[in-house]
Amino acid sequence: MSQTNTTTEPLTDNEHWKAVEFARGAYTSIQQELSKVIVGQQDVIEEILIAIFTRSHALLVGVPGLAKTLMISSLAQTLQMSFKRIQFTPDLMPSDITGTEVIYQDPATGEKQFKFLHGPLFANIVLADEINRTPPKTQAAMLEAMQERRVTVGGKTYTLPKPFFVLATQNPLEQEGTYPLPEAQLDRFLFLISVDYPEVEDEIRIMQMGTGQGGGEIQPVISAEQILFIQETVKLIPVSEHVYRYAQKIVGCTRTRKPEAADFCKKYLNFGAGPRASLSLIIAAKAHALINGQPYVSCENVAAVAKAIMRHRISVNFTAQSEGITSDEVVEMILDYVPKNEPQS
Numbered sequence: 001m002s003q004t005n006t007t008t009e010p011l012t013d014n015e016h017w018k019a020v021e022f023a024r025g026a027y028t029s030i031q032q033e034l035s036k037v038i039v040g041q042q043d044v045i046e047e048i049l050i051a052i053f054t055r056s057h058a059l060l061v062g063v064p065g066l067a068k069t070l071m072i073s074s075l076a077q078t079l080q081m082s083f084k085r086i087q088f089t090p091d092l093m094p095s096d097i098t099g100t101e102v103i104y105q106d107p108a109t110g111e112k113q114f115k116f117l118h119g120p121l122f123a124n125i126v127l128a129d130e131i132n133r134t135p136p137k138t139q140a141a142m143l144e145a146m147q148e149r150r151v152t153v154g155g156k157t158y159t160l161p162k163p164f165f166v167l168a169t170q171n172p173l174e175q176e177g178t179y180p181l182p183e184a185q186l187d188r189f190l191f192l193i194s195v196d197y198p199e200v201e202d203e204i205r206i207m208q209m210g211t212g213q214g215g216g217e218i219q220p221v222i223s224a225e226q227i228l229f230i231q232e233t234v235k236l237i238p239v240s241e242h243v244y245r246y247a248q249k250i251v252g253c254t255r256t257r258k259p260e261a262a263d264f265c266k267k268y269l270n271f272g273a274g275p276r277a278s279l280s281l282i283i284a285a286k287a288h289a290l291i292n293g294q295p296y297v298s299c300e301n302v303a304a305v306a307k308a309i310m311r312h313r314i315s316v317n318f319t320a321q322s323e324g325i326t327s328d329e330v331v332e333m334i335l336d337y338v339p340k341n342e343p344q345s
Helices: 013-034 042-053 068-078 094-098 136-148 200-210 224-236 241-252 263-268 275-291 299-310 318-322 327-337
Strands: 058-061 083-087 099-105 112-118 125-129 150-153 156-159 165-170 191-194 269-271
Touching: 013 042, 013 068, 013 224, 013 275, 042 058, 042 068, 042 165, 042 191, 042 224, 042 275, 042 299, 058 068, 068 083, 068 125, 068 165, 094 099, 094 136, 094 150, 099 150, 112 156, 136 150, 136 165, 191 299, 224 275, 241 275, 241 299, 263 269, 263 318, 263 327, 275 299, 299 327
Parallel strands: 058 165, 058 191, 083 125, 125 165
Antiparallel strands: 099 112, 150 156
């Protein structure tokens, strides 16, 4: 793979197809490398890669022992980019992740001056392990980095490297000593990825690999420049008017105080999703189309990414909880409720 052009100018038809093929090939190569150590979880890996290809962040939620951390660290090995892991704890301070200023004395002149020591946040891929275990002050330090791709220390602003991704993990069971992420920070994550138990055959394969020789060493297959090229290609994937309207209807019907709200959303939701959900549906659908070799976006692509995008942007109320209705089930109702209205060929 030698494609490194990062132009945002419109591509010719031939260039467009080559870019799509390149992105599809990169996705397949990464999947093949990850299969050496990760068994199953294809949907999870797909969603992580969509987040990366769209210059976004992802939050992985699942019980302990499902290889969330291994998945992210293994993915970092397939990418020729810097990687840092931060274990979030209750005593972690903002300066522990962003960096801090120290007094430096020049050995030649003896002159003292402040020098900024970069924290682990200065990497292409940052694994924020158990992100809900750190207090709000430190969580807030992540907000600027995730949204603005920069940090401010001592009145000075430092730009983070490109590309930059935060891939975070969270345990949904143990809530002792945790600080739930505020809605503003949850909204910064493109996807909330639900990591489930493996299938029977996959779990047997995991036991065989974990107690044997494993599947081999992971090799890097794509560079930072190529990731940037794929990100620009994603932006250039065309979207038809009916797809935009389909995405807007999915989001719009969750807004309980609006006339277009679905009756079941009024019944089950405290509040609906904002405009960032609409943006996320389209950009994620573009990447989903790209990795599947499509040069355009369809309503099916939007539907395929809707659950991971919407589940953390809507809030189920007491009525839903009393009936055992989850946010995922509400999204499934929405997808059944909103017609796709694909144009007739």
